[in-house]
Amino acid sequence: MTTMTSESRTRARRTMSGGQARPSVPATIAKGTVFSIACALVILPFIGIVATSMAPAEQISAAGGLVLFPERLDFSAYDAILSGGIVTRALGVSVLVTVGGTAVSLTVSSLLAYTLTRRALPFRRGLTLLVVVSLFFSPGLLPTYLAVQSYGLLNSLAALILPTALSAFNVIVLRAFFGGLPPDILDAAEIDGASEMRLLTSIVIPLSKAALAVIGLFYAVGYWNAFFSALIYLNDSAMWPLQLVLRTYVVDDNTITGYDLASDVIPAQPALQMAILVISVLPILLVYPWLQKHFAKGALTGAIKG
Amino acid sequence: MALPGVVLLLAFQYVPLLGNVIAFKDYLPFVGIGDSPWVGFDNFRIILDGDPRFLNALTNTLLITLVQVVLVFPIPIALALALNSFVSERIKRLVQSVLYLPHFLSWVIVVAVFQQFLGGAGMINNFLRSQGGDTFSIIGNPDAFIPLITAQVVWKDSGWATILFLAVLSRVSTELYEASSVDGAGRWRQMWHVTLPALRPIIVLLLILKLGDALSVGFEQIILQQPAVGLQASEVLDTYVYNNGIVDQNWSQAAAVGLVKGLVAVVLVWGANKVAHLFGEDGLYRS
Numbered sequence: 001m002t003t004m005t006s007e008s009r010t011r012a013r014r015t016m017s018g019g020q021a022r023p024s025v026p027a028t029i030a031k032g033t034v035f036s037i038a039c040a041l042v043i044l045p046f047i048g049i050v051a052t053s054m055a056p057a058e059q060i061s062a063a064g065g066l067v068l069f070p071e072r073l074d075f076s077a078y079d080a081i082l083s084g085g086i087v088t089r090a091l092g093v094s095v096l097v098t099v100g101g102t103a104v105s106l107t108v109s110s111l112l113a114y115t116l117t118r119r120a121l122p123f124r125r126g127l128t129l130l131v132v133v134s135l136f137f138s139p140g141l142l143p144t145y146l147a148v149q150s151y152g153l154l155n156s157l158a159a160l161i162l163p164t165a166l167s168a169f170n171v172i173v174l175r176a177f178f179g180g181l182p183p184d185i186l187d188a189a190e191i192d193g194a195s196e197m198r199l200l201t202s203i204v205i206p207l208s209k210a211a212l213a214v215i216g217l218f219y220a221v222g223y224w225n226a227f228f229s230a231l232i233y234l235n236d237s238a239m240w241p242l243q244l245v246l247r248t249y250v251v252d253d254n255t256i257t258g259y260d261l262a263s264d265v266i267p268a269q270p271a272l273q274m275a276i277l278v279i280s281v282l283p284i285l286l287v288y289p290w291l292q293k294h295f296a297k298g299a300l301t302g303a304i305k306g
Numbered sequence: 307m308a309l310p311g312v313v314l315l316l317a318f319q320y321v322p323l324l325g326n327v328i329a330f331k332d333y334l335p336f337v338g339i340g341d342s343p344w345v346g347f348d349n350f351r352i353i354l355d356g357d358p359r360f361l362n363a364l365t366n367t368l369l370i371t372l373v374q375v376v377l378v379f380p381i382p383i384a385l386a387l388a389l390n391s392f393v394s395e396r397i398k399r400l401v402q403s404v405l406y407l408p409h410f411l412s413w414v415i416v417v418a419v420f421q422q423f424l425g426g427a428g429m430i431n432n433f434l435r436s437q438g439g440d441t442f443s444i445i446g447n448p449d450a451f452i453p454l455i456t457a458q459v460v461w462k463d464s465g466w467a468t469i470l471f472l473a474v475l476s477r478v479s480t481e482l483y484e485a486s487s488v489d490g491a492g493r494w495r496q497m498w499h500v501t502l503p504a505l506r507p508i509i510v511l512l513l514i515l516k517l518g519d520a521l522s523v524g525f526e527q528i529i530l531q532q533p534a535v536g537l538q539a540s541e542v543l544d545t546y547v548y549n550n551g552i553v554d555q556n557w558s559q560a561a562a563v564g565l566v567k568g569l570v571a572v573v574l575v576w577g578a579n580k581v582a583h584l585f586g587e588d589g590l591y592r593s
Contacts, residue, residue, distance in 0.1 A: 020483045020496060023391050031388045038385075039404045041461065045419045048429060064436075066422055066429040112311030127308055134319040136572065140564040141544070142551045143325030146339070147318065166314040196307060225412035228526050232552060243414045250418040251530055277418055284410050291410060292403055 044068075046281075053077055053274035060268045077271035078279075085262035086237065087245055087276055093157065094224060094242040098283075101161040101223040106216050108166055110208075113174035114200050134168045145232060159233035160226060160241065167222075170215050177211040178204055217291055224283060242280050250277060329562040335555070342558075349562035360563065362538065363546035370523045370542065373456055375516060382464045383509070386471035387501065391493075402472065405465030413526040416462050420454070421445050448539035455527060470512070471505060478504045510587045518575035521567045543567050 023031075048066045054077075055070035081087040115121055116128055139147075144163065153159040185207075186199055194202070205212065227243040234240065240248075249256050250273045258266050266272075329349055331342040352360050385405070392398050408416065423429050425445040434441050444450045482500045491499065525544040532540045541549070543563065551560030582589030 020391060020487075020493075023493060028392075031392070034388070035401050039401060042404050042408060042465075045423060049419070049422070064432045065427055066432075108310045108314060111307045115308040127312070130312065130315055130320075134315055136575075137319075137323060138568060139319055139322035140326060140561065140568055141547055142557060142561045142564055143322035143328070144318065145552060146325050146328070146557075147322040151317065162314065163318045166311055166318075168315070168319075171311070200307070221410055225410075225414075227412055227414050228529070231529075232548075243412055246414045246418060247530060251414060251421065252533070253421075273418075274422075277415065280415060281411065285407075288407060288410065292406065 049274045049277050049281075052270055053278045055271060057268040057271065060270050065270050066274070074267075074271075076265060076267040077275035080261050080263045080265060080267050081272060081275050081279070083261060083263045086240070086260045087242075087279075088262075089238060090240050090242045090245040091279060093239060097157060097160045097226075097241060098220050098223040100157075101165065102216055102220045104161055105165050105167070105170075105219040106212060109171050109174055109215065109219075110178075110200070110205065110212065112166070113171045113178055114196075114204055116171070116175045117179045118196070131168045131171055135172075148233060154233055155235050155239070156233075157239060160229050161223070163229065164222065164226065167219070170218065174208075174211065174215060177208055181207055213290070217287055221284065221287070221291070242276075246276055246280055249273060326561060326565050328558050329565045331558055333557040333561070335557070345558070349558045350566070352559050353563065353566060359537075359541070359550075360546065363541045363543050366540070367521055367523055367542040370452060370455070371520045373452060374459060374523070375513075378456060378459055378464070379513070379516065381460060382467035383471055383505065385464060385468040386475060386505075387497065389468065390472060390475045390501070402465070402469060406469055407465070408462045409466035411462065413462075413524075413530060416458055417527065417530045420458055420461075424454075446534040448535045451531075451535045451539045455524060455531070458527060459524065467512075470508065474505060474508050475501065507587060510582050510585075510589060514575060514578040514582060514589055517578045518571050520574060521571055 048068055051069050052060060052066045054073050054075060055067045056072055056074040059067055059071050082091075112127075112131070116124060116131070118124065121127075148154065148159055148163055153162065181204060185203055189199055189203055225243065226241070227247065230239075230241050230244045231247075234244075237244075248254050249260075256266070256269060256272050258264060261272075325339065328339055328342070330344060330346060331339070332345045332348075333339060333342045351357075389398055389401060392401075421428060425431070426441070426443060428445070431441040444454055478500065483496060486496050486500055521543050523542050523544070525542075525548075528540055528542055529545055529548065532545060537549070544567075547560045547564045547567075550556045550563070579589040
């Protein structure tokens with residue numbers, strides 16, 4: 001008996017809190033090294049990009065391109081791209097499409113998701129089927145393009161919003177969330193004579209703020225990052241969102257002229273390019289803590305189970 | 307209340323689905339879909355007769371899918387297993403937060419970042435040049451195209467997939483580990499008998515989804531880099547449909563390829579799901 005206890009005590013010392021065996025020291029060092037390198041591969045590029053966008057022209061030309069830390073801070077690249085030229089305009093378009101698109105998406109998705117939870121509604125099964133089936137089939141690039149064209153949406157900002165405004169997946173996640181709210185409150189309000197719209201705006205939405213915030217963030221990131229819809233639906237460069245400007249001047253490496261910038265001072269090309277990159281990444285970085293917090297917690301586990 | 311949503315679904319999902327009839331017509335933009343003449347299966351000749359441009363796109367697509375399943379898919383599993391065995395919760399969370407970030411960046415940004423660092427005038431080559439060393443050519447080199455886009459996929463999305471696996475691992479009952487440890491199982495036996503079986507359902511699920519996407523590989527990612535390496539190395543089915551259809555205006559032929567591609571994807575998912583059921587897994591759905 002006594003030997004058993006001492007043996008299990010030794011065993012306990014060798015295991016971690018969750019009952020997992022404790023890794024050996026060399027294994028931990030090896031893993032630590034791998035993860036440090038992996039993290040550096042993600043972080044270093046950002047340091048180079050931010051540093052170059054703020055570095056003085058002499059330093060950039062001496063380095064022949066990117067630098068890892070600026071000798072002194074020089075914000076002329078930001079002044080130039082924000083002085084009213086093509087980049088400023090694109091920033092405005094991207095903000096407009098992202099804010100407008102997210103508002104449209106959230107409104108339409110919550111209306112649809114809410115109706116799908118109301119049992120009394122006729123055609124509820126048919127509607128659910130309509131949403132779910134669309135998850136499994138993609139109509140294809142060309143038919144979608146022709147449809148957008150036939151609606152007269154080519155070369156309009158609506159083409160950047162409407163075709164992707166409704167994500168069936170997000171509707172299903174929202175429906176699951178709305179359906180999980182305590183039914184008693186809704187029943188009570190219904191007896192008091194509240195209309196369906198009133199139920200949605202006064203009860204369901206206030207109770208689902210967190211879920212709506214997450215879905216809204218995902219829609220917003222999607223609109224902000226969208227590149228392909230702008231490429232195929234827009235001809236006029238005055239309507240370009242930031243991602244297309246980024247492709248033209250950074251990926252395709254076209255020279256940014258004073259005419260493009262509407263500015264007389266033209267800072268070093270790498271600084272300009274990296275400054276455009278920074279303003280495209282910045283909004284994502286700003287919302288990242290929320291995305292991460294909510295994604296790890298809620299939306300994800302639902303997605304795996306569902 | 308559901309009306310706006312239903313209108314959007316019909317207008318951008320179901321009406322375009324019907325638009326696939328142009329695959330059986332000779333679509334002429336100026337007469338419209340309705341009045342374009344029917345041509346039966348003529349447009350599918352491109353597939354049946356093995357048009358060289360189409361075959362090239364198909365081969366590249368399958369090759370890239372193969373590389374991504376064999377080389378890329380296991381990486382997040384390994385990362386999740388390694389991360390899961392870290393003692394400190396804080397380090398776990400920090401590493402996750404960093405690795406997961408690139409998932410939210412657009413492809414334009416990812417491609418731009420890779421060019422700035424690996425390009426001919428990129429940071430690493432500039433450094434090598436300043437040290438008098440040899441430079442390398444990765445960006446714009448057709449031979450390096452598949453390794454390059456594979457590295458980009460790993461950089462962008464392996465952190466995201468790692469979190470999926472970690473979320474499943476965090477739900478494994480600690481009793482299983484405790485019991486196995488009392489029975490004398492060490493680290494490797496715990497991994498083999500507890501951790502990996504817990505991951506099996508999600509691995510099967512993700513493989514099925516991957517199979518459904520077998521014919522669609524990184525459209526935005528590839529279209530951005532196509533001018534630099536040329537079509538021979540970089541044309542895949544999705545870019546073929548775009549280049550042949552919207553750019554070259556061979557609407558009906560390209561739509562036929564798109565339609566077959568879509569149907570094959572549905573059949574693949576359905577088939578993979580059946581196979582998963584045969585092995586006793588739930589897969590994507592169970593009827």
